[in-house]
Amino acid sequence: GGGPVDEATRDLLVEMSSFAALGTVADVVPLTGENRILVRHGLKILRSTRRPGLEALMDLCGIDRTHISSIDIGFRIAPHLNAAGRIADASSALELLTTREAHRGQELAREMATYNRRRKEIEDEMVEACVEEVESGKHPAEGPLIFAREGWHTGVAGIVASRISERQGRPTWILCIDGDEARGSGRGFPEWSLAEMYPLMEPIVKKVGGHAAAGGTTVAVDQLDTLRSTLLQSEADRLEERAVPPRYFDGVLKASDLNLELAAHLDLLAPFGEGNREPIFRVEGLRLDGQPRLVGETQSHIQAHFRGEGVRIPAIWFRAAGRAHELTRGGEVVLMAKIGINDFRGRHLQLQVVDCLDE
Structure with a gap:
């Protein structure tokens, strides 16, 4: 019927919106229309979830729950949950989401982390084998x-x-x-x-x-x-x-354009994901400041700092370990990058590099 919803049902629906957000982002459903609204509200509920398994998993992933985003779901939470089904049995991921016992939630979060580490190892071995085949001319x-x-x-x-x-x-x-x-x-x-x-x-x-x-x-x-x-x-x-696929970007920025205010304005467009792509900018006039270093469990990501027009900007380039030399050629670099906010040890702007252009 069309009558009012009782309080218990309403509370359940509100709590379930966090699962709706997890599933929508993890399954790469377009984040447009009502899906975007569901995810935006679901993220708010995730910030204060009392599900011990989810709490433990977010802590283990190093997620600041006060600023959790669709990116955290897509690149941190979902890979851990999916790893169980890929490597062993998805039932343990379901139990993590539904358990009400804190101790069990922590056990399951550690289990997900073990599965995810193994998933990464297998994945990297397979990628390496494929790259070798391509580079050897097979x-x-x-x-x-x-x-x-x-x-x-x-x-x-x-x-x-x-x-x-x-x-x-x-x-x-x-x-x-x-x-x-x-x-x-x-x-x-x-x-x-x-x-x-x-x-x-x-x-x-x-x-x-x-x-x-x-x-x-x-x-x-x-x-x-x-x-x-x-x-x-x-x-x-x-x-x-078939033409060579163009490099799409949403605008051109100089170093002086990069600030927290810009990042905050862009965040209003979130949550980002399938169907609602995070804006990518062509960033010009930057020079590498210091040496890039490899980070992550498998040393596969590049962390670096850039300087331009009196501004020093940290950056991360995921899965680009083999391209570090492109940043150290000397002179100015042109980056394709996303503009984000890093809340680790304070709140500061961070570039997420997508590509380094050879121009």
Whole structure:
């Protein structure tokens, strides 16, 4: 009916909005319309959650709950929760979200951290193997990439495909061979959709499905070469029609434009995620101040400081350890970056570097 909601039901709905926020961001649902409203309100509830498992996980992830964002969900909380299902059993992640016992919540948070560390190790090993294949010339210089090996973990195939796709600028399939079958995931991007491939794959593979950005497939091992040649020929036929994807940005900034006020204004557009992309700026007139250093559990991120027009700005560049030399060439650098606020030991502006342009 359309009558008033009693207080107990209202309280439950309010609390469940935090789970709605977690699920919406973690499942990469577009953050537009009512989804954006749900996530924005769900984040407010997360700041004061009394779910001991969630509290313990946020503490373990180093999240300042007073300023929790969709980025924290997407890059910290969700990977830990998803790691359980990828590496072991998703039921432990469910228990973490629902337990009312503080001690059990802490145990489960540590368990999620263990799963996530193992997930990272497996992921990095698979990425390294793929990069070695590309650099050794085992794959054509153009067209989709299809990697297939025995012993790979299907639970992280999608993450690895995403990383290789971003790195190589090409659609990527990561397939895990088990007996006479290869099963795995693919990732595309706006300029090069997987949806174009599905009709070509259907006559060759056992099953395939997904959407423009992500998909899954199962194929007989003896059909892998046919699959590769079919997709490569299809792309070769249209290669000349496809321009190099442009570098999109939302504006040009100088060092003097970078301040907390700008970051606060941009934060009004949050929560960011699928369908509501965080603004990216071309930042000019910066010089490296000091030496960049590698940080993170696997030393895969770059932390650096830049200076320009009397302003000194900290920056982080995720998963870019192999590109540190691009910052140390001397002279001014041009960065593609997001503008954020870091609340660790005070409140200050921080650049999240997306790319360093060679100009």
